[in-house]
Amino acid sequence: MQLRTLPLYAVLLMVMLPSCSKYFLPSDAEPTNYRMTVAEEPADTDPLHAIIAPYKTALDRKMNSVIGEVSGRLFKEKPESPLGNWVADALQTETQAISKGAIDASVQNYGGLRIPELPAGPITLGKIYELMPFDNMQVIVEMSGSITQRFFDLIAADGGWPVSKEVQFVLKGKRADRLTISGKPIDPQATYRIALPDYIANGGGDADFLIDLPRENTGQFVRDLLIRHVQRLTEQGLPVSAISNGQRIIWGD
Known part of the structure; x- marks a missing residue:
């Protein structure tokens, strides 16, 4: 009980003691500026640095390891781009390889x-981490035809997202x-299996209408699927390249 009341006594003393004393302030004062610097201990003598250094060296070595070759510049833009097309196609290939059933298309x-x-x-391992730094999981959402149309209308309203080569539509207004x-x-009566990040499946990007739909969880990070795809291409002696002919998302009249 005493331990719980001690802090209160301390606070009361701090409040009361100043009231028992008189303070006299100077009638005028000249300000003086002082430059204060913090002396930093050299990194090589910092104990924490000594602990971290081996791990940082190993991490840097891993992130700087080359895992493939990009044949030509892959850039990002809307409504369709080489980078977006490559990502969506790579995810379609790798997700299909681990899925329990057929996948109709992939979206990022x-x-x-x-x-x-x-x-x-x-292309280094670290560059893929820069491209996809988030720990988003790849999932496959089962959508009715009407929900599928609504989902791609959402994509159109945002000016276009990366979609795999199976998809084609005309971007007309917000549809x-x-x-x-x-x-x-x-087909409004059909069911479509669309692969996408769990961020979107969980309602991100205004896709809250997907939250309660059936899904297959792959248990794989989106980033890891991209890394696997680059490594697979390298094993086959192939470069990272993209199909980009403007035929997936087409500007409407």
């Missing part, structure tokens, strides 16, 4: 791509007009 939200381009030349998947118009 535009804001999820965090760098403006992948330059031509060697995905003449939407087709694998060359076929959307």
Whole structure:
């Protein structure tokens, strides 16, 4: 009990004691400025640095390791771009490889791509982390035909997101007009399996209408699927490249 009341006594003493004393302030004063500096201990003598250094060296070595080659500059823009197309196609391939069933198409939200381009030349592991720094998981959402249309209308209203080659539509106002998947118009009665990040499936990007839909959780980070795809291409002696002919999202009249 005494331990709980001690802080209160201390506070009361601090409040009361100043009231028992008189303070006299100077009638005038000349301000003086002082420059204060903080002496930093050299990094090589900092004990914490000594602990972290080996791990940082190992991490830097891993992040700087080259995992593939980009054949030509892949840049990001709306409504369609080489970088967005490559990401969506790579995710379609890798997600299909681990899914329990067929996947109709893959989508990646535009804001999820965090760098403006992948330059031509060697690509490091760290560059993929820069491209996709978030720990978003890849999921496959089952949508009715009407929900699928609504989802791609959302994408159109935002000016276009990366979509895999199976998708084609005309961006007309805020609508995905003449939407087709694998060359076929959307069937309102059909069910479509669309692969996308859990951020979107959980309602991000104004896609709250997807939250309660059935889904398959792949258990894989989106980033790891991209890394796997680059490594797979490298094993096959192939570079990272993209199909970009402006035929996925087409500007309407």
